[in-house]
Amino acid sequence: MVSIEDYGEFDTEWCPGCGNFGILKAIKQALVDIGRAPHEVLIASGIGQAAKLPHYMNCNLFNGLHGRSLPPATGAKIANHELTVLAVTGDGDCYGEGGNHLIHAIRRNPDITLIVHDNQIYGLTKGQASPTTEIGMRTKIQTHGVFNMPLNPLALAISLDCSFVSRGFAGDVPHLTELITRAIRHRGFSLIDVLQPCVSFNKLNTFAWYSERVYKLEEEGYTPNDRVKAFEKSLEWGDRIPLGVLYMHEKPTFEDHLEVLHSGMLIAHKPKTELVNELIDGYI
Amino acid sequence: MSVDLNIKVGGAAGQGIQTIGMILAKTFKTSGFYVFATQFYLSRVRGGHNTFQIRVSDTPVIAMTENVDILIALDRTSIDEHLKELSNGIVIVDKDTVELEDVSDSIFHVPILKIAKDVSGNRIYSNTVAIGAALGLMCFDFDHLAGVLTSTFKKKGEEIIDKNIEAARSGYEYAKKNYPSGCKFLITEPKKKDKLMLVSGNDAVAMGALAAGVQFLAAYPMTPSTGVMTFIASKADRFNAVVEQAEDEIAALNMALGASFAGARSMTTTSGGGFSLMVEALGLAGITETPVVIFLSQRPGPATGLPTMTEQGELQFVLNASQGEFPRCVLAPATPEDCFYLTAEAFNIADKYQIPVFIMSDQYLADSLFTCERFDPSTFLIERHLLHANEYESTQGKYRRYAFTTIGISPRAIPGQANILVVADSDEHDEFGHIDQTPTNRISMNDKRMKKIEHLKKIMSAPQVYGAGNSQVTLIGWGSTYGPLTEVVDMLTKEGHSVNLVHYTNIYPLPIIPTKEFLGRSKKTVCVENNATGQFARVLKEYADISVSEKVLRYDGKPFSPEFIIRSLKDKGVI
Numbered sequence: 001m002v003s004i005e006d007y008g009e010f011d012t013e014w015c016p017g018c019g020n021f022g023i024l025k026a027i028k029q030a031l032v033d034i035g036r037a038p039h040e041v042l043i044a045s046g047i048g049q050a051a052k053l054p055h056y057m058n059c060n061l062f063n064g065l066h067g068r069s070l071p072p073a074t075g076a077k078i079a080n081h082e083l084t085v086l087a088v089t090g091d092g093d094c095y096g097e098g099g100n101h102l103i104h105a106i107r108r109n110p111d112i113t114l115i116v117h118d119n120q121i122y123g124l125t126k127g128q129a130s131p132t133t134e135i136g137m138r139t140k141i142q143t144h145g146v147f148n149m150p151l152n153p154l155a156l157a158i159s160l161d162c163s164f165v166s167r168g169f170a171g172d173v174p175h176l177t178e179l180i181t182r183a184i185r186h187r188g189f190s191l192i193d194v195l196q197p198c199v200s201f202n203k204l205n206t207f208a209w210y211s212e213r214v215y216k217l218e219e220e221g222y223t224p225n226d227r228v229k230a231f232e233k234s235l236e237w238g239d240r241i242p243l244g245v246l247y248m249h250e251k252p253t254f255e256d257h258l259e260v261l262h263s264g265m266l267i268a269h270k271p272k273t274e275l276v277n278e279l280i281d282g283y284i
Numbered sequence: 285m286s287v288d289l290n291i292k293v294g295g296a297a298g299q300g301i302q303t304i305g306m307i308l309a310k311t312f313k314t315s316g317f318y319v320f321a322t323q324f325y326l327s328r329v330r331g332g333h334n335t336f337q338i339r340v341s342d343t344p345v346i347a348m349t350e351n352v353d354i355l356i357a358l359d360r361t362s363i364d365e366h367l368k369e370l371s372n373g374i375v376i377v378d379k380d381t382v383e384l385e386d387v388s389d390s391i392f393h394v395p396i397l398k399i400a401k402d403v404s405g406n407r408i409y410s411n412t413v414a415i416g417a418a419l420g421l422m423c424f425d426f427d428h429l430a431g432v433l434t435s436t437f438k439k440k441g442e443e444i445i446d447k448n449i450e451a452a453r454s455g456y457e458y459a460k461k462n463y464p465s466g467c468k469f470l471i472t473e474p475k476k477k478d479k480l481m482l483v484s485g486n487d488a489v490a491m492g493a494l495a496a497g498v499q500f501l502a503a504y505p506m507t508p509s510t511g512v513m514t515f516i517a518s519k520a521d522r523f524n525a526v527v528e529q530a531e532d533e534i535a536a537l538n539m540a541l542g543a544s545f546a547g548a549r550s551m552t553t554t555s556g557g558g559f560s561l562m563v564e565a566l567g568l569a570g571i572t573e574t575p576v577v578i579f580l581s582q583r584p585g586p587a588t589g590l591p592t593m594t595e596q597g598e599l600q601f602v603l604n605a606s607q608g609e610f611p612r613c614v615l616a617p618a619t620p621e622d623c624f625y626l627t628a629e630a631f632n633i634a635d636k637y638q639i640p641v642f643i644m645s646d647q648y649l650a651d652s653l654f655t656c657e658r659f660d661p662s663t664f665l666i667e668r669h670l671l672h673a674n675e676y677e678s679t680q681g682k683y684r685r686y687a688f689t690t691i692g693i694s695p696r697a698i699p700g701q702a703n704i705l706v707v708a709d710s711d712e713h714d715e716f717g718h719i720d721q722t723p724t725n726r727i728s729m730n731d732k733r734m735k736k737i738e739h740l741k742k743i744m745s746a747p748q749v750y751g752a753g754n755s756q757v758t759l760i761g762w763g764s765t766y767g768p769l770t771e772v773v774d775m776l777t778k779e780g781h782s783v784n785l786v787h788y789t790n791i792y793p794l795p796i797i798p799t800k801e802f803l804g805r806s807k808k809t810v811c812v813e814n815n816a817t818g819q820f821a822r823v824l825k826e827y828a829d830i831s832v833s834e835k836v837l838r839y840d841g842k843p844f845s846p847e848f849i850i851r852s853l854k855d856k857g858v859i
Binding site for chain 1: 519
């Protein structure tokens, strides 16, 4: 039996009260609920406060470059698709620096769960605008307030027919745990955009601000099987912010298309180097 | 009489000059000749001016000389540009399709299109007629060509084969009958017919990777590296490998690193522009000590540069790419044999030292065809250097991915094993892989990584010495320039000069063999490089404290010919 203790408790470098704590707790609990042992889990991350998360739990981890959590996660999933692969990243990391990889990861549909700590601000570099910062917010760099349209990650993902699109809230750990559990169990690429208050740099989108606005889709009888309705839902932002699964459907995963994986992990296959002689003969 | 003939096929992209060239090259090879072929093409799918040049000899040839004996001109540009390369040669041209005034005595009109239509009923057989005509001028044994045509068009059925053979025979007979003096280039077939391969540098690299058991390749297509990716993709299913076309080169190398981290033998293929995007991930390979093979086929830069031409302009870039300091290995094949064996070896080096290893080729080596001895994969053993399953227990759940060891190499495990957690970080980290920014750890970890280069140095192979051991003049080369340089040595030695060649394929770390011993005996050392500044000369200065006395450089996008090098040596007063 896997227990929460297996995942350990570690000191962190996060600010007291940070939304990241809730997300860490939810990830660990979800893995326990599914019964995955730490050695069966690989977390790939990029750079940012969110990307430090895998260091604060027992698991295999590849803490790579800024914006690049998804390509190594994809490569590792191909090499060993029996691993439960999560990519943990932030709004700057995933929607800014790594935007191109997000688009193409959704297109590939590997069985990877992507968890984006979306605090609508840059934390590690101390308070600049991120791709999801709201228009008008002033920072030390955006001195006249942000002009650029915030990126809508859920609308983007639905437009690309992402197989699992959802939103969680770091302030509601049980709900987030359930969401992560569903996302990991889902076959295919899953996006969980997590509303994460930044207590140091985002004075607008606070715990209280979110708590007043969020509601749960499942409590309103919403079924996440219609892409157009889901797109409509993804545009809802302001007085009411939906939480839960907006869109979900099954389709072949990236691994499904790779025939070699049907008979076992790529790394478990013996290379057929003896066939090289045949190739060489073709040149004689 | 020894045979040494150059045949050039010129035309616009889309006219099929590559097919003509390949069939000719195969025909000569089949009949026992040594063949060397180069391609020159522009970055377009249709139009422009492209050439395919074949050198045929009864002794080994691995370079292209400048004099052309037979020019098959499919367009006017071919004549305008290449007529001057003929000294005693012939141009085969169809005046019915190529507008031409009587520009030269060497023009030999063959009604290619008319023959194609008359004999086979379709203009698409024109190229086959031209091939026949060229061989007719040599009174070559037609059966060899018939054999190659049969195997080339095997998949298209007997009718197509027969029509091609008929078209070729008619071109052949026409040339034999109508060329005024007949059999202009009568060549005698070698008696000894070795079972040689006819292979390009790119194909040899791809086969080397497959022989090494490559399991994962992620790349973004870029000339002139794409051939390797395409080749491996076409064989991937049979070899239990996965090839993924990444969204960009950043993703390509990052994916390869993820796969390698999880235990797959991984590589990427690119050229300088794509490698520019990979640089950050190169550092990631360095600090996470993740093995990877990077096939880098050079072309002239900067930026888009001359996309389809050749240069050795990326050496200093590869040696110095990325912030920070970490070990890497750079190998530069000189021949297709090197392409095969060094590529295979690169995977073992990457796995043993847990570093990125480069195979540096260039457009010239990538696209040229060589005849060479059959590759022997049995000489190669796959060595993964992974922590063995029965060693996991001993880690007692405290596996240290970056454990300090005397040689700097830490036992490498892959994720997914009970009792083992594998932690890799792009931050400076402790022995477990977790972030550690303390100065003492930083120094120990940096030293650990750099230590590996000292051990790697010991296995780097010495340069090859070609020609006499002691010479007045020593030419120095690296990578793809080996062919023309050896021919320069042969030509100058024959003329009575005292010249040899010291040629490097193991570039970095520079082998610790007494480099000075190789070069110190010469009065003059001349570094010959396909770039504008002498990048390898700088390597020799930096790592062996050797200053060369002269440099011969070429950076017009074209490869060296022996004649070019000899002219430069004479201009510089070296000989």
